[in-house]
Amino acid sequence: MSDTAELATIRNVQVGTTGEGSMHPEHRYGSRLPLIMWLLFSQRWVDGVPVHFFAIDHRDGLVLFDTGLDPAIGSDPRRYLDSAIGEFFLRRLFRWKIRPDDNVTDQLSRMGHDVSSVQKVVFSHLHFDHTGCIDHLLHAQLLAPRREWQALTEPKAERKWYLRQHVDKPGAQWTLFDMEPCSDPDIAPYGECFDVMGDRSIVLLPTPGHTAGSVSMLLRSAGMPPILLISDLAFELNMLLDDHLPGVGEDFEAMRDSNARVRALKARLPELVILPSHDMETSTRVAEAMPTNAGP
Numbered sequence: 078m079s080d081t082a083e084l085a086t087i088r089n090v091q092v093g094t095t096g097e098g099s100m101h102p103e104h105r106y107g108s109r110l111p112l113i114m115w116l117l118f119s120q121r122w123v124d125g126v127p128v129h130f131f132a133i134d135h136r137d138g139l140v141l142f143d144t145g146l147d148p149a150i151g152s153d154p155r156r157y158l159d160s161a162i163g164e165f166f167l168r169r170l171f172r173w174k175i176r177p178d179d180n181v182t183d184q185l186s187r188m189g190h191d192v193s194s195v196q197k198v199v200f201s202h203l204h205f206d207h208t209g210c211i212d213h214l215l216h217a218q219l220l221a222p223r224r225e226w227q228a229l230t231e232p233k234a235e236r237k238w239y240l241r242q243h244v245d246k247p248g249a250q251w252t253l254f255d256m257e258p259c260s261d262p263d264i265a266p267y268g269e270c271f272d273v274m275g276d277r278s279i280v281l282l283p284t285p286g287h288t289a290g291s292v293s294m295l296l297r298s299a300g301m302p303p304i305l306l307i308s309d310l311a312f313e314l315n316m317l318l319d320d321h322l323p324g325v326g327e328d329f330e331a332m333r334d335s336n337a338r339v340r341a342l343k344a345r346l347p348e349l350v351i352l353p354s355h356d357m358e359t360s361t362r363v364a365e366a367m368p369t370n371a372g373p
């Protein structure tokens with residue numbers, strides 16, 4: 078155990094939910110069928126898939142990991158997306174149940190936080206279901222992996238579910254980061270990382286696969302187990318542990334390698350709580366890990 082974990086620098090970790098959706102099992106769990114076949118013809122749905130973001134109450138300020146969905150995509154997808162084809166495929170991929178108050182501001186308020194107290198937002202990657210409501214966070218520092226920003230600004234990025242018009246907002250204070258050499262023995266499976274607060278309590282790790290620039294967030298502080306927020310590296314914890322890959326992802330080789338590194342980290346930190354952003358069990362696992370959690 079490193080010195081870092083002796084300090085209670087993190088007061089709380091909470092999970093927010095910006096609506097839920099249904100997705101095809103072929104998407105979530107993989108399929109022998111070509112993607113276009115299940116995308117167009119699958120009639121099966123996995124319901125109750127949450128769209129989470131996380132709030133980390135650090136002693137130097139409130140830090141978010143992603144911001145979830147913007148309810149506007151559920152109420153008015155035609156206006157939210159640039160193209161009719163995007164809207165068509167979005168409807169084939171997901172069915173949403175999003176209420177107007179399923180946005181980052183209202184969800185933070187339910188957790189006992191005012192959105193104005195957010196100091197930093199770290200984005201695991203820049204897909205639309207992790208970058209909702211940037212307009213609510215123009216006062217905060219927004220941190221994105223540089224490789225994700227490249228993907229956002231490529232031509233036809235919308236086809237990969239990067240919606241630049243909702244991310245690259247006027248007035249938003251973006252900081253692009255790169256991984257740096259890292260020699261922390263606790264995270265030896267990773268040669269590089271990015272220390273968000275400068276005290277090693279909130280450390281980003283490269284976990285490519287779902288997208289090329291995807292990162293995970295490792296939280297370490299006294300009074301809580303170490304927590305790894307893995308975003309969309311795996312849709313469910315067991316899939317990561319079993320190396321069961323989903324039906325979509327930018328690079329399946331990279332995903333396998335990232336899964337193996339997370340399992341190696343878990344072997345070094347046996348108490349590690351691993352939390353995907355779309356796992357039905359994530360809220361329960363947060364409540365177990367943070368029993369004093371005052372969240373909803």
Ligand SMILES: [Zn+2]
Nearest residue numbers: 202204287309
């Ligand atoms: Zn994603």
